[in-house]
Amino acid sequence: MGSGEKAKRCVRCGEWKPYTAFARKRSNLDGLQRHCRDCASEYHRARQQTLGRKVRPKVEVPEGYKLCLKCGEIKPHSEWHRNATASDGLSTRCKTCRAAEGRAGHLKRHYGLTEAERDEMVASQMGLCPICLAAPAVHVDHCHKTGRVRGVLCFNCNSGLGLLRDNPEAMNRAADYLEGNAWKPTLVAPGVYQLPS
Incomplete structure (x- = not known):
C-alpha cells in the first residue's frame, strides 16, 4: 500500500x-x-x-488478460468486446467465441438450420455452388415466400437470384438474353405490344 x-x-x-x-x-x-x-x-x-x-x-490470470469461459483460453484484453455493465468492463466471452455463436444463432433464427446441417448440405454439393459450379458454396439460399431452404450458393449466384426476385420467368429471359435472344416487344398499336413467340 x-x-x-x-x-x-x-x-x-x-x-x-x-x-x-x-x-x-x-x-x-x-x-x-x-x-x-x-x-x-x-x-x-x-x-x-x-x-x-x-x-x-x-485460474490465475496475468494483468491485462482474461479467461474466456467458452473456449477456456486466456487472451489479452484486446480480444474482448467492451461491456460497461460487467465488473471488469469486458464481455464474458472473447471476440472469436462471440462471432461463432453469432453465426450459429443467425443460421438457427433465419433458416432453422444448425451448422452441422448446413455443412452437410455443402458436402452433398461437393463444396461448390450448384449454379455456377466454380465458386465455393458459403451462403444459404432460401425462398423468400415460403422460407424453405433450397441450398447453399456462392455470394454472386445468391445475390443474382435475389436481384431477379426469385422469378423463374425473369431468369429464363435473362438466359435468353445471354444467348442473344433479347426480349423485344413489337408496337402494334398505340399502347398495344405484341410479345415475341
Missing part, C-alpha cells in the same frame, strides 16, 4: 488491505463490505460447493 492510501481490516482474514480491495455496500458507515473481495469470493465458492452446484476452478 502506498502512503496516504486508506486501508481497512478484513473481518474474515484479518489483514489490512486498501479500500480498493473491498466491494461497495452503502448501508455500512464507510460504504464498503466488511470482508475483502478475495474472502467474499472464497466464501461464495465454498457455499456453492456445499449446495452441490458446479463451481469453476479458480
Whole structure:
C-alpha cells in the first residue's frame, strides 16, 4: 500500500488491505463490505460447493488478460468486446467465441438450420455452388415466400437470384438474353405490344 492510501481490516482474514480491495455496500458507515473481495469470493465458492452446484476452478490470470469461459483460453484484453455493465468492463466471452455463436444463432433464427446441417448440405454439393459450379458454396439460399431452404450458393449466384426476385420467368429471359435472344416487344398499336413467340 502506498502512503496516504486508506486501508481497512478484513473481518474474515484479518489483514489490512486498501479500500480498493473491498466491494461497495452503502448501508455500512464507510460504504464498503466488511470482508475483502478475495474472502467474499472464497466464501461464495465454498457455499456453492456445499449446495452441490458446479463451481469453476479458480485460474490465475496475468494483468491485462482474461479467461474466456467458452473456449477456456486466456487472451489479452484486446480480444474482448467492451461491456460497461460487467465488473471488469469486458464481455464474458472473447471476440472469436462471440462471432461463432453469432453465426450459429443467425443460421438457427433465419433458416432453422444448425451448422452441422448446413455443412452437410455443402458436402452433398461437393463444396461448390450448384449454379455456377466454380465458386465455393458459403451462403444459404432460401425462398423468400415460403422460407424453405433450397441450398447453399456462392455470394454472386445468391445475390443474382435475389436481384431477379426469385422469378423463374425473369431468369429464363435473362438466359435468353445471354444467348442473344433479347426480349423485344413489337408496337402494334398505340399502347398495344405484341410479345415475341
